[in-house]
Every structure is written in structure tokens, then in C-alpha cells.
Amino acid sequence: MFVPNLIGYARVVLALICFFLLPCCPWPAIFCYLLNVLLDEFDGHAARALNQSTKFGAMMDMLTDRCATMCLLVNLSLLYPAYTFLFQLSMCLDISSHWLHLHSSTIKGSVSHKSIDLSGNPILRDIPTFILLLLFPACSVCDVRGNELFFCLLYLLHHIEEPAGWLYALLLVCALIALAKAAISVVHLVTASQNMAALDTAERQSAKKQ
Amino acid sequence: NPGETDFSYARVVLALISFFLIALLDAFDGHAARALNQSTKFGAMMDMLTDRCATMCLLVNLSLLYPAYTFLFQVSMCLDISSHWLHLHSSTIKGSVSHKSIDLSGNPILRVYYTSKGTFTPVLFVMCAGNELFFCLLYLLHHIEEPAVCVSVTGWLYALLLVCALISLAKAAISVVHLVTASQNMAALDTAERQSAKKQ
Numbered sequence: 001m002f003v004p005n006l007i008g009y010a011r012v013v014l015a016l017i018c019f020f021l022l023p024c025c026p027w028p029a030i031f032c033y034l035l036n037v038l039l040d041e042f043d044g045h046a047a048r049a050l051n052q053s054t055k056f057g058a059m060m061d062m063l064t065d066r067c068a069t070m071c072l073l074v075n076l077s078l079l080y081p082a083y084t085f086l087f088q089l090s091m092c093l094d095i096s097s098h099w100l101h102l103h104s105s106t107i108k109g110s111v112s113h114k115s116i117d118l119s120g121n122p123i124l125r126d127i128p129t130f131i132l133l134l135l136f137p138a139c140s141v142c143d144v145r146g147n148e149l150f151f152c153l154l155y156l157l158h159h160i161e162e163p164a165g166w167l168y169a170l171l172l173v174c175a176l177i178a179l180a181k182a183a184i185s186v187v188h189l190v191t192a193s194q195n196m197a198a199l200d201t202a203e204r205q206s207a208k209k210q
Numbered sequence: 211n212p213g214e215t216d217f218s219y220a221r222v223v224l225a226l227i228s229f230f231l232i233a234l235l236d237a238f239d240g241h242a243a244r245a246l247n248q249s250t251k252f253g254a255m256m257d258m259l260t261d262r263c264a265t266m267c268l269l270v271n272l273s274l275l276y277p278a279y280t281f282l283f284q285v286s287m288c289l290d291i292s293s294h295w296l297h298l299h300s301s302t303i304k305g306s307v308s309h310k311s312i313d314l315s316g317n318p319i320l321r322v323y324y325t326s327k328g329t330f331t332p333v334l335f336v337m338c339a340g341n342e343l344f345f346c347l348l349y350l351l352h353h354i355e356e357p358a359v360c361v362s363v364t365g366w367l368y369a370l371l372l373v374c375a376l377i378s379l380a381k382a383a384i385s386v387v388h389l390v391t392a393s394q395n396m397a398a399l400d401t402a403e404r405q406s407a408k409k410q
């Protein structure tokens with residue numbers, strides 16, 4: 001039994017408890033959610049430190065993230081039903097872009113879905129973007145957490161009687177980050193589709209030669 | 211207000227027609243791909259992603275209609291996404307051609323589920339159709355405001371809902387089996403990899 005996988009199972013249980021409590025008891029639910037985020041940061045480090053990285057662990061980690069985001073968007077649809085379609089688009093984009101990207105890189109043989117092939121994409125060949133991507137680890141964290149924080153703030157602001165002004169300012173900043181992340185997800189989705197189409201074409205051509 | 215009722219019925223009917231067309235095209239594109247010899251990995255992937263997202267979005271709308279059952283719908287969509295994703299991922303690493311062709315030796319339940327004769331797979335078809343129909347019926351029955359108007363039709367619909375609910379439950383159980391099997395496969399692949407790395 002690997003420690004990171006045990007943390008992974010704990011995260012799944014925490015997530016289930018969180019979403020069970022979300023409609024009725026905001027603060028215990030938020031506590032579970034924050035604990036979940038903490039464990040998420042921790043299990044990656046634990047896996048590398050203890051040399052217990054596994055494909056299964058990485059997969060479980062990502063599935064937990066995808067499902068937690070999905071479930072949070074369901075609850076947000078209940079709180080803001082007028083925006084349901086936007087939340088549906090967001091969860092479809094999130095699932096599709098990650099899935100297609102992981103699948104195309106698995107077929108191509110990459111080690112982790114977080115290591116990307118920079119050579120193929122013209123947007124990514126831009127110098128300013130390239131510099132940005134050198135800072136990718138930091139930006140990636142801000143991007144992912146900023147996106148998550150946006151959804152959490154939407155939930156919180158619905159439950160706080162008289163929210164402070166700075167919370168709305170934070171919401172605006174996070175909204176911009178969430179928008180940027182959505183745009184990047186679309187790029188990932190298109191790139192991964194092109195990669196898969198290229199793999200398909202190569203496969204059909206080699207089949208013809210036989 | 212008669213105008214409002216007409217509009218909401220029109221929306222319900224259009225939604226159901228759209229869903230039916232999606233299901234029809236889904237059955238059709240597989241046959242077209244094989245007939246025209248235009249099967250691609252990308253096409254298969256897009257097909258599955260469309261199915262997963264459509265189911266997910268329908269469950270969101272059902273959560274809005276039946277908010278007391280939101281947690282059950284959330285569990286259902288997480289199970290749907292996770293079991294398919296983990297199964298596809300483990301079989302891709304293992305090297306299978308399609309996620310529908312699986313290693314049947316391991317699990318007797320999955321063997322029955324996938325055994326096919328020709329292009330028609332009865333058990334799989336009934337399971338998937340019944341599951342989708344359950345969600346569609348939940349949506350439809352929420353919008354029938356006066357069951358007394360056509361009692362016999364509504365009665366049949368509720369009977370059909372019960373049958374589909376049982377199918378949906380069975381499909382969920384099978385998804386759990388898939389999830390566990392795929393996890394075990396991945397763990398086995400990981401172990402094999404670590405052992406071969408040690409030998410080097």
C-alpha cells in the first residue's frame with residue numbers, strides 16, 4: 001500500500017463528504033474541500049519523495065480533481081440557475097480537454113500529462129508565450145488554483161450576508177483567470193485533436209503500405 | 211397561462227427530440243465508420259466524449275428539477291466519467307484497439323456484458339438505452355403537470371420508469387466493476403514496470 005495512493009483514497013472520501021454536505025452545511029463542506037486541496041498539493045510531493053509515483057496514483061489524482069470540479073459546478077448551477085448552461089460548457093470543456101490531451105499524449109508515449117510538446121503549436125512558439133511557459137509550473141498553479149478559487153468564491157458569496165468589497169475584487173481577478181484557463185483548455189483541446197488526427201493519418205498510411 | 215404552457219411543452223418536446231436524434235446519430239456513426247472504412251481513434255474518442263458530456267449535462271438539468279437528489283446525480287456522473295476514463299486509459303496502455311474490446315478472461319460479469327453476435331450487442335444496448343431512457347423519463351415526467359388528463363399513458367410511463375431505474379442501477383453496479391477492474395489492471399501494470407526497472 002503506497003502512501004500517496006492512501007492519500008488519494010482519503011481525498012476521494014473527503015470529496016464525497018464535501019459534496020454531500022454542500023447543499024445544507026456550507027462551512028463543514030468548505031473545510032473538507034480545503035483539506036482536499038491541501039492533500040492534493042501534498043500527495044504529489046509525497047510520491048516523489050518516497051519514490052512511490054504510479055500511473056494509477058496519477059490517474060486517481062486527476063480523476064478526483066475533474067470530478068470535484070464537476071460536482072462544484074453542479075452545486076453552482078443550483079445556486080445560480082440562470083448560468084447553468086455556462087457551467088455545463090465549463091465542465092464539458094474541462095473534462096474533454098484533459099481527457100483528449102491525456103489520451104493523445106499516452107498514445108504518443110509521454111510520461112506525464114503535465115509535460116507538453118512545445119514544438120507543434122504555433123501559439124506556443126511565440127517568444128512571449130515561451131517565456132511564460134518557462135514559468136509554466138508557477139503559472140500553472142496560479143491558473144488552476146485561480147480557476148478553482150473563482151468557483152469557490154461564487155459559492156461563498158452566495159452564503160455570506162454582507163460580503164466585503166475586496167471579495168468582489170478577488171472574484172473579478174479570479175473570473176479573468178478562469179476565462180484565461182478556459183481559453184487555454186480550448187487550445188489544449190484543439191492541439192490534442194490535431195495530434196490524434198496526425199496519429200490516425202500516420203497509422204492509415206503505414207497500413208496502406210503493407 | 212396557456213401561452214406559457216405551450217412554450218414549455220414545446221421546449222420539452224424539442225429537448226427530447228434532440229436527445230433522440232443524438233442517440234440515433236450515435237448508433238449510425240459507428241456503422242458509417244465501419245462501412246466506409248473511416249474508423250479513426252479521434253472519431254472514437256469524440257464519440258465517447260460526446261456521450262459522456264451529454265449524460266453529464268442531462269444530470270445537471272435533472273439536479274435542477276430534483277434538487278433533493280443532487281448528490282445521487284453527482285455520484286452517478288462521477289462514476290460514469292471515472293469508470294469510462296480509467297477503463298479506456300488502462301486498455302490504451304495495455305494496447306487494446308477499442309475500449310469496447312476488452313480482456314474478457316478476467317471478469318465473468320463483463321464477459322456477459324460485452325459478448326456480441328454480429329454488430330448487435332443485446333445486453334450492452336439494453337443497458338445503455340435503459341440508462342439513458344431513465345434520465346429522459348425523469349425529465350419528461352417532471353413536466354407532465356396534470357397526470358389525470360391521460361392516466362393510462364402516465365401509468366405506463368411510470369412503469370417504464372421503474373424498469374429503467376432498475377436497469378440504471380444495474381449499469382451503475384457494472385460501472386463500479388469496470389472501475390475496480392481497470393484500477394487493478396493499472397496497479398498490475400505499475401508493479402510490472404517497477405519490477406522491470408529494478409532488474410535494470
